[in-house]
Amino acid sequence: MVVHTEAIQFKVDPKLIEYIERKLGKAEHFFDRIIQANVVLKLENSGQVRDKVAEVRLSVPGEVLIAKSTNRTFEASVEQAVASLKRQLIKYKERNKE
Numbered sequence: 528m529v530v531h532t533e534a535i536q537f538k539v540d541p542k543l544i545e546y547i548e549r550k551l552g553k554a555e556h557f558f559d560r561i562i563q564a565n566v567v568l569k570l571e572n573s574g575q576v577r578d579k580v581a582e583v584r585l586s587v588p589g590e591v592l593i594a595k596s597t598n599r600t601f602e603a604s605v606e607q608a609v610a611s612l613k614r615q616l617i618k619y620k621e622r623n624k625e
Contacts, residue, residue, distance in 0.1 A: 528551065528552070528555060528561045528562070528563060528564060529562075529563040529564070530547065530548050530551055530563070530564045530566065531563065531564070531565045531566065532544050532547055532566045532568070533565070533566065533567050533568070534567075534568045534569075535567065535568065535569045535570075536569075536570060537568075537570060539568060543568075543601055543602070546602060546605070547566055547605055550605055550606060550609045551564050551566075551583070551609060553609070554585070554609060554612055554613055554616060557613055557616045557617055557620070558587065558616040558617075558619065558620050560587060560588055561585055561586070561587055561616075562586040562587065562588070563585075563586045564583060564584065564585050564586070565583070565584040565586075566581065566582070566583050566584075566605070567580075567581070567582040567583075567584075568580070568581055568601055569582075571597065578597045578598065578599065579597070579598060579599065579600055579601045579603075579604050580595065580596070580597045580604060581595070581596050581597075581598075581601060581604035581605045581607075581608050582594070582595040582596075582608070583595075583605070583608045583609065583612060585612055585615075585616070587616075587619060590619065592612055592615045592616065592619065594607075594608040594609070594611035594612045594615070595608065596608040596611070
């Protein structure tokens with residue numbers, strides 16, 4: 528699986544990219560035919576706290592699965608998005624078996 532990471536209006540730390548790739552690699556345990564993953568990281572101003580937004584798009588044969596999560600850290604946002612995508616992958620896999 529190819530992982531593309533894009534940061535909007537800031538520079539991404541290589542450790543964060545490595546963390547994202549490691550987390551998305553675990554999604555391949557649920558479905559091994561993932562074509563690519565696109566990750567968009569954004570900073571969102573909401574009041575005094577700058578929330579971190581992670582939007583992950585997984586391309587699988589015939590469909591695109593999308594998960595978006597907002598949290599105080601990028602790591603937590605990515606973790607929540609990947610957890611959501613795991614559920615979507617399991618449902619996608621069950622639909623295709625039928």
